[in-house]
Amino acid sequence: MRYVDEFRDTKTAQTLAKAIYAEADPNRQYQFMEFCGGHTHALCRFGLEDLLPDNIRMIHGPGCPVCVLPVGRLDMAIDLATSHPEIILCTYGDLMRVPGTNGRTLRTAKAEGGDVRMVYSPAQAVDLAGKNPDREVVMFAIGFETTTPPTAAAVKEAARDGLSNFSVFCNHVLTPSAIDAIMTAGTGESGVHLDGFVGPGNVSTIIGAEAYEDASAKWRKPIVIAGFEPNDLLQSILMLVQQVNRGDTCVENAFARAVRPGGNTRAQEMCREVFSIRNSFEWRGLGTIPGSALQLGPDFESFDAEARFAMAYRSRPDHKACACAQILRGEKAPRDCKVFGTACTPEHPLGSCMVSPEGACAAYYAYGRFRDTREIVAAE
Amino acid sequence: MDKLNRRLFPRKLDFRNGNIELAHGAGGKASAQLFEELFRPAFSNPELDRGDDAAAFEGAARMVVATDGHVVSPLFFPGGDIGTLAIHGTVNDVATSGAIPRYLTAAFILEEGFPLNDLQTIAQSMAAAAREAEISIIAGDTKVVEKGNGDGVFIATTGVGFLPEHIVEKPGAHRAQVGDAILLSGDIGDHGVTILAAREGLPLSAPIKSDTASVHTLAQAIIAAAPGTKCLRDPTRGGVATAVNEICRASGTGAILNEPSIPIRRPVEAACEILGVDPLYLANEGKLIAIVPEAQVDQALAAMHAHPLGERAAKIGRIIEDPDGFVQMETVSGGRRMVDWLVGDPLPRIC
Numbered sequence: 001m002r003y004v005d006e007f008r009d010t011k012t013a014q015t016l017a018k019a020i021y022a023e024a025d026p027n028r029q030y031q032f033m034e035f036c037g038g039h040t041h042a043l044c045r046f047g048l049e050d051l052l053p054d055n056i057r058m059i060h061g062p063g064c065p066v067c068v069l070p071v072g073r074l075d076m077a078i079d080l081a082t083s084h085p086e087i088i089l090c091t092y093g094d095l096m097r098v099p100g101t102n103g104r105t106l107r108t109a110k111a112e113g114g115d116v117r118m119v120y121s122p123a124q125a126v127d128l129a130g131k132n133p134d135r136e137v138v139m140f141a142i143g144f145e146t147t148t149p150p151t152a153a154a155v156k157e158a159a160r161d162g163l164s165n166f167s168v169f170c171n172h173v174l175t176p177s178a179i180d181a182i183m184t185a186g187t188g189e190s191g192v193h194l195d196g197f198v199g200p201g202n203v204s205t206i207i208g209a210e211a212y213e214d215a216s217a218k219w220r221k222p223i224v225i226a227g228f229e230p231n232d233l234l235q236s237i238l239m240l241v242q243q244v245n246r247g248d249t250c251v252e253n254a255f256a257r258a259v260r261p262g263g264n265t266r267a268q269e270m271c272r273e274v275f276s277i278r279n280s281f282e283w284r285g286l287g288t289i290p291g292s293a294l295q296l297g298p299d300f301e302s303f304d305a306e307a308r309f310a311m312a313y314r315s316r317p318d319h320k321a322c323a324c325a326q327i328l329r330g331e332k333a334p335r336d337c338k339v340f341g342t343a344c345t346p347e348h349p350l351g352s353c354m355v356s357p358e359g360a361c362a363a364y365y366a367y368g369r370f371r372d373t374r375e376i377v378a379a380e
Numbered sequence: 381m382d383k384l385n386r387r388l389f390p391r392k393l394d395f396r397n398g399n400i401e402l403a404h405g406a407g408g409k410a411s412a413q414l415f416e417e418l419f420r421p422a423f424s425n426p427e428l429d430r431g432d433d434a435a436a437f438e439g440a441a442r443m444v445v446a447t448d449g450h451v452v453s454p455l456f457f458p459g460g461d462i463g464t465l466a467i468h469g470t471v472n473d474v475a476t477s478g479a480i481p482r483y484l485t486a487a488f489i490l491e492e493g494f495p496l497n498d499l500q501t502i503a504q505s506m507a508a509a510a511r512e513a514e515i516s517i518i519a520g521d522t523k524v525v526e527k528g529n530g531d532g533v534f535i536a537t538t539g540v541g542f543l544p545e546h547i548v549e550k551p552g553a554h555r556a557q558v559g560d561a562i563l564l565s566g567d568i569g570d571h572g573v574t575i576l577a578a579r580e581g582l583p584l585s586a587p588i589k590s591d592t593a594s595v596h597t598l599a600q601a602i603i604a605a606a607p608g609t610k611c612l613r614d615p616t617r618g619g620v621a622t623a624v625n626e627i628c629r630a631s632g633t634g635a636i637l638n639e640p641s642i643p644i645r646r647p648v649e650a651a652c653e654i655l656g657v658d659p660l661y662l663a664n665e666g667k668l669i670a671i672v673p674e675a676q677v678d679q680a681l682a683a684m685h686a687h688p689l690g691e692r693a694a695k696i697g698r699i700i701e702d703p704d705g706f707v708q709m710e711t712v713s714g715g716r717r718m719v720d721w722l723v724g725d726p727l728p729r730i731c
Contacts, residue, residue, distance in 0.1 A: 013713040047715020230713040346723050367717040370706035
C-alpha cells in the first residue's frame with residue numbers, strides 16, 4: 001500500500017490543485033477528455049473535479065469496452081447462446097447485464113436455457129473447452145488493447161493443445177481509432193471542442209506512449225498519459241494546462257512507472273501474430289470506423305466463432321430513450337439524459353454506460369448524483 | 381418519505397413476474413425495498429415501521445427483541461464460524477437498542493449428510509460466545525432438509541434483552557439530528573475481507589481475521605458516557621456506507637463522512653485494492669456506529685477508547701440537512717463524492 005499512498009496523498013493533491021489554479025489562465029476555457037473509463041471512475045470516486053478551477057472542464061470519453069460495444073454485436077452473442085445448445089458462451093461479468101434489442105441480455109439468454117458462463121479471463125474458457133470435448137466453447141472477447149493479449153494467448157494455447165472446440169467471438173477494438181473518431185466528430189456541428197486528452201493508462205502499457213504521436217500531430221492536441229490514482233490524474237491535468245498555455249501539442253507520459261515509449265513489444269508481437277485488422281467495425285456512439293477493430297488473422301481463422309457459426313452482423317438501434325451515444329462522444333453529460341437515474345439505474349440499466357463501473361453514467365450515478373437532485377418520476 | 385422512497389426505488393417490485401434475487405438478501409438497497417414494499421405492508425405496526433434492528437414490546441416496555449438469520453459461506457473462517465456469528469449478530473442487534481441482551485433462541489436448518497463433528501464445533505462456538513456475552517440459549521428447534529436443498533447449516537436466532545432503568549428513550553435511527561456527530565468504534569472491513577479472502581483463496585501478506593464480537597458492553601459504555609446518544613447501529617451487511625444511508629433515510633437528514641478519518645487496517649485496505657472492493661460496503665460483525673450530539677463527542681470517544689472493542693474509535697462524519705437524504709464524503713484528495721446504498725449483491729452470504 002505504501003506504493004499507492006504516494007499517489008493518493010492529501011498534501012500532494014492540494015499542491016497539485018494549487019499549481020493547476022496558478023497555471024490556468026482565467027481568461028480562457030479548457031476542455032479535456034479523459035479517454036479511459038478507469039479515469040472517469042477515479043475522477044468521480046475521488047471528487048477531483050472539486051479541486052479544479054471552474055474554467056477547466058473534464059469530458060468523459062468512450063474508453064469503456066462494455067460501453068462502446070454496439071447493440072448489434074450483443075444481439076449476435078445472445079442469439080448464439082440461445083440458438084446453439086452445444087455452445088458454452090463465456091463472457092466477462094459486466095457484459096451479462098447490458099441490454100440488447102428488446103431488453104434481452106445474456107442473463108435473460110441464460111434464463112432461456114442458453115449456457116452462458118462468467119469468466120475472469122479467456123484462459124478459463126480454454127480450460128472449459130479442454131474439459132468439455134463434446135461442447136463448443138466460445139469466448140465472447142471484448143476490450144481495448146489491454147485485454148487483447150490475454151485473448152491472443154488463449155487462442156495460441158488452444159491451437160497448441162489442438163482444441164478444435166474452442167473459438168473466439170472477437171470484438172477487440174483499437175484506442176487510436178477511437179481518438180481519431182472523437183476528434184472527427186468534434187469538427188461537426190454538435191461536436192465537442194477539446195483542448196487535449198488524458199491518455200489511457202493500462203492501454204498504454206501495451207501500445208506505448210509513441211502510439212499517440214500520429215493522433216497528436218494530426219489534430220494538433222496535447223495528450224498526457226496518466227495512471228489511475230488521483231494524484232496521477234491531477235498531475236496529467238496540470239501538464240495538459242501547461243501544454244495548452246505554451247501552445248504545445250505533444251505526447252507526454254505521466255505514467256512512466258508503467259508505460260514505456262514503445263510499450264510491451266512482446267504482447268504486440270503476439271497480437272499481430274494472432275489477429276488482423278478488420279475492414280470496419282461499428283462502435284456504439286462513434287459509428288462505423290474503418291480499421292478500428294481486430295479479427296482472427298489468417299493463421300488462426302479456424303478459431304473465429306463468426307465464421308464457424310455463420311454469425312452475421314446487423315446494425316441495431318440503441319434504446320430510443322438512451323443517450324449513451326452522445327455521452328460516449330462527450331456531447332452530453334449523464335445528467336443530460338432523460339432516463340438517467342429514473343428508468344435507467346445500475347439495477348435496471350437501459351444503456352451500456354450505466355452497466356460497467358467504468359461507464360460515465362454508472363460512475364456519475366454512484367458518486368456524483370448528490371450535486372443535482374431533481375424530481376424523480378417513478379418508472380413504469 | 382414517499383418522495384424519498386420514489387427516488388430510492390424508482391422501479392417498484394414486480395409481483396407478477398419478479399423473483400427473489402441474491403441482492404434482496406445483501407442488506408443494501410434491494411433489501412430495503414423488499415421490506416418497504418412486501419413485508420412492511422403485510423406486517424405493518426409502529427414498532428416494525430421504525431425500521432430499527434431491535435423492537436420493544438408493547439406492554440413490556442423495558443423488553444426488546446431482535447432476530448437474525450445466518451447463512452455465511454464458508455462456515456468456518458479465521459476469527460470465528462457460523463456459530464459465533466449467530467450469537468454475535470443477534471446480541472448486537474439487541475445491543476443497538478440500548479438493551480442488555482439476556483436470552484436467545486436458535487433454530488437450525490441442517491442439510492442431510494452434514495458432519496456431526498462440524499455441528500458440534502459450531503454448537504461449542506455458540507456456547508462459548510453465549511457465555512462471554514452472559515446470555516442463555518433457552519429454546520431451539522432443528523429441521524433437516526434433503527441433501528442438495530441446503531448448504532450445510534443455516535442458523536436463525538432470536539434475542540431478548542432488557543432496557544436498563546437509566547435509558548429513558550431508546551436509541552433509534554429516526555432520532556438523528558442535523559449537527560450530530562457520527563462515531564465509529566473501530567476499523568472497517570475485517571469480517572468482509574476475511575470471508576472474501578477465504579473464498580477466493582487469496583494469500584494475504586498479513587493475517588486478517590473476522591472482528592466478530594458482542595458489542596453490548598461497548599454500547600452500554602457509550603450510552604453511560606454520552607446519555608444523549610441518538611442512535612446505535614452495527615454496520616453488518618452493506619457496511620458503514622449502507623448503515624449511514626439507513627440512518628439518514630429514517631431521520632430525514634443527510635450526512636457527510638470524512639474519508640481520511642475512517643479507521644481501516646493496512647492489510648484490509650491492501651486486500652480491498654487487490655479484490656477491487658470498497659471497504660465502506662464490507663460487513664463488520666463487531667463494530668458500532670454511534671450518532672451522538674456534538675457536545676458529547678469527547679466523552680463518548682473517551683469511553684470507546686477505554687473499551688477493548690473501541691480502541692480505534694473515531695469521529696467519521698456528521699449529520700447534515702438534506703431533504704434528499706444523500707450521504708456525501710470528503711475524499712482523501714479533498715473533493716466530494718456521494719456514498720450510495722449498497723446496490724446489488726457483490727458478496728452473497730457474508731454473514
